[in-house]
Amino acid sequence: MTTVGSTTTARTASQAFPAGFVWGAATAAYQIEGAAHEDGRGPSIWDTFARRPGAVAGGDTGDVACDHYHRWREDIALMASLGLGAYRFSVSWPRVQPDGSGPVNPRGLDFYDRLVDGLLEAGITPYVTLYHWDLPQALEDAGGWTVRDTAYRFAEYAGVVHDRLADRADTWTTINEPWVASFLGYGAGVHAPGRTSADDAFRAAHHLMLAHGLAARRLREAGAERISLTLNLAPVLCPADAPGEADLAAVELVDSLLNRQFLDAALRGSYPDAVLERARRLGHVRDGDLAVIAQPIDSLGINYYNPTYVRAAPGAPENPAFPGSAGVAFPSVDLPTTAMGWPIAPDGLTELLLRLHRDHPGVPLVVTENGAAFDDVPGPDGRVADPARIGYLEGHLRAAHAALAAGVDLRGYLVWSLLDNFEWAEGYGKRFGIVYVDYADQRRLPKDSARWYAGVIARNGLEA
Numbered sequence: 271m272t273t274v275g276s277t278t279t280a281r282t283a284s285q286a287f288p289a290g291f292v293w294g295a296a297t298a299a300y301q302i303e304g305a306a307h308e309d310g311r312g313p314s315i316w317d318t319f320a321r322r323p324g325a326v327a328g329g330d331t332g333d334v335a336c337d338h339y340h341r342w343r344e345d346i347a348l349m350a351s352l353g354l355g356a357y358r359f360s361v362s363w364p365r366v367q368p369d370g371s372g373p374v375n376p377r378g379l380d381f382y383d384r385l386v387d388g389l390l391e392a393g394i395t396p397y398v399t400l401y402h403w404d405l406p407q408a409l410e411d412a413g414g415w416t417v418r419d420t421a422y423r424f425a426e427y428a429g430v431v432h433d434r435l436a437d438r439a440d441t442w443t444t445i446n447e448p449w450v451a452s453f454l455g456y457g458a459g460v461h462a463p464g465r466t467s468a469d470d471a472f473r474a475a476h477h478l479m480l481a482h483g484l485a486a487r488r489l490r491e492a493g494a495e496r497i498s499l500t501l502n503l504a505p506v507l508c509p510a511d512a513p514g515e516a517d518l519a520a521v522e523l524v525d526s527l528l529n530r531q532f533l534d535a536a537l538r539g540s541y542p543d544a545v546l547e548r549a550r551r552l553g554h555v556r557d558g559d560l561a562v563i564a565q566p567i568d569s570l571g572i573n574y575y576n577p578t579y580v581r582a583a584p585g586a587p588e589n590p591a592f593p594g595s596a597g598v599a600f601p602s603v604d605l606p607t608t609a610m611g612w613p614i615a616p617d618g619l620t621e622l623l624l625r626l627h628r629d630h631p632g633v634p635l636v637v638t639e640n641g642a643a644f645d646d647v648p649g650p651d652g653r654v655a656d657p658a659r660i661g662y663l664e665g666h667l668r669a670a671h672a673a674l675a676a677g678v679d680l681r682g683y684l685v686w687s688l689l690d691n692f693e694w695a696e697g698y699g700k701r702f703g704i705v706y707v708d709y710a711d712q713r714r715l716p717k718d719s720a721r722w723y724a725g726v727i728a729r730n731g732l733e734a
């Protein structure tokens with residue numbers, strides 16, 4: 271899809287969301303739990319990668335993070351005080367199976383048992399993500415996501431967790447963002463495990479999607495009724511007034527790698543040509559794989575932050591996150607940006623939701639992540655004023671509402687993130703939370719955006 275520029279999200283008179291719309295917040299295990307060497311947890315690829323000199327800003331690691339492993343009761347109370355209806359968290363595979371296969375660590379599972387029970391007692395629906403990038407290091411040592419066996423180990427792990435929590439957990443997301451895990455982890459090398467091979471990135475992407483399909487099948491056989499996959503999706507736009515053929519080809523390539531590689535596989539059982547060409551050469555896609563990957567899902571999770579802008583640029587070097595992108599530039603655009611340098615373009619969310627509604631009708635959608643990093647600083651009174659984040663969230667909720675008004679079956683919105691946390695290669699320097707975390711003493715300070723979001727939840731919508 272190509273769009274030049276963007277439409278302005280019109281303010282509709284009413285900004286009420288549908289009855290039953292799910293309002294929540296999201297986190298991930300390695301980013302908040304800490305207790306990295308406690309109660310039998312094994313090392314993940316992020317424990318290893320974070321110790322690689324220069325890999326993570328400031329040499330930060332997830333060893334302590336937000337100490338959520340010990341402070342989960344306080345954090346649930348915080349969620350309840352905001353009126354959250356749902357909480358999206360991930361299960362740490364190496365906490366459950368320290369070596370990624372074989373013996374289960376009962377103390378690891380016990381933590382999630384306590385967490386889920388605590389959420390239910392607080393009236394908060396647990397949304398469980400089974401994989402949010404923390405692959406057990408032992409599996410990486412055996413090839414990681416570049417080897418097919420890891421997909422089968424994941425399905426076994428998914429079954430172990432589901433069998434323990436199935437009676438209480440609601441929505442089961444198999445994989446968070448296979449594109450990031452494969453193309454940043456095995457292609458560009460800027461995420462764990464820090465490998466830099468385009469072929470390995472494609473192998474990893476396929477095996478992550480195979481893992482999704484195998485796990486979805488295992489959970490469905492066990493009676494799961496709300497199975498999901500979360501993808502980082504973005505409109506791919508050419509910021510030129512009159513895109514030429516080369517610009518359109520650049521958009522097509524990047525859209526195929528970033529969006530369609532995963533959407534088409536999960537929802538149609540097919541790959542776009544850019545992926546099939548690589549598959550034919552590598553031979554890693556076997557007959558029947560795409561049918562497994564296209565297991566029916568009950569909703570699609572969308573992580574949206576901003577559009578991706580591309581244009582033809584003869585001589586531009588390949589972006590290793592997008593193999594084959596030599597001659598393609600990823601230009602900055604004249605828009606306000608967040609502390610991550612990401613452009614703020616709420617109508618990109620409307621465009622994305624409308625595209626999914628058009629191309630994949632009948633698939634309920636949930637925004638499983640949307641949020642922004644800004645340089646938040648507590649005032650002397652302990653208040654954290656974050657008007658820029660409120661503006662970002664309001665703009666994107668208006669964009670979501672515009673999609674709903676156009677008939678999109680959007681079921682929920684989960685803000686990223688509940689807490690400031692370990693922002694992967696950026697470490698703790700980038701703060702996405704609606705709650706400020708003072709890492710010196712682990713104090714939690716609800717930001718103004720938390721109070722604002724609580725008002726949105728209470729009203730089930732925005733003020734008109």
Ligand SMILES: CO[C@H](O)c1c[n+]2c([nH]1)[C@H](O)[C@@H](O)[C@H](O)[C@H]2CO
Nearest residue numbers: 298446447502573574575639686693
């Ligand atoms: C390009 O943004 C991605 O969609 C994306 C952004 N984010 C994510 N994926 C991850 O799912 C989170 O773990 C990150 O903390 C969060 C903020 O960076």
